[in-house]
Amino acid sequence: MFATATAAIIAAMVLALIRAIAGPSLYDRILAGNSFGTKTVLLIGVMGFLMGRPDFLDIALLYALINFAATLAILRFFSYRTPKGKPAEPTDGPLTGSMNDGGAA
């Protein structure tokens, strides 16, 4: 059962990886990185049961914390990037593309 769960999580990791590599916009990649971190948390949790050491769950919790803080930090940097006089990000090339793409998809 745990082996099946591991296989499913790895499949989800591959999907997030494809989005992180191919993803045309910044937000695709941020989201892919974040969800990849979540998958890592899940994988480590399941891996503990698979290896017969459920105390790995504590490590998974710590990873969830790191992942959360890292994503916040990344997003924070993009709020710093905004020039003072201009409206927020839409002036930037890739980001404009992302919003249009997101609406179309």
Next chain:
Amino acid sequence: MNGFQTHLGPLVFLDLSLLTMLVLVAFAMLRSRHLFAVVMLSGIYSLLSAAFFVSLDAVDVAFTEAAVGAGISTVLMLGGMLLTARREKPVTPGRAPVALAVVFATGAALIYATIDMPAFGDPNAPANSSVGQRYVEETPNDIAVPNIVTAVLASYRGFDTLGEVMVIFTAGVAVILLLGVGSVRGGTRIVDKDEDE
């Protein structure tokens, strides 16, 4: 070896998929010219290697990898990226074959060196026979910490760890000086010509 036999199937599958994804991410990082994608992929690379370290039972290394690799260095690289262009310039093609030859020579030398390494889990290997054996035997009496790696890092090699902490502190101060406090907002940034593509 018989003790591992029951768990061998799924765990080998797990290790293989983690390593395959590591190789995929590494090639994607090499191929990509979009620096932000490379930063995010390097974060993913760190998370993958942390998961692989957990699978190798090296939990302490995995902690460090996740905290430093996926957390701090992603943020530091983003901070560096804000001060430079968003796209990497293509490498001049003339230099590529030389670099490839150097990389292949180094890789071949490293692989040649692994032939002399003792087999995985060999009880007669130097890591398992001399001082490692003593750590395994004496840690419960000397320090009474359940994790031997923690005991080695924090007690047996305490001064070494103190020196490492000083090195890391110096590196952190240097990075802060290089990036410049406040230059994220105030510094000038190189704008790509083709940024609006």
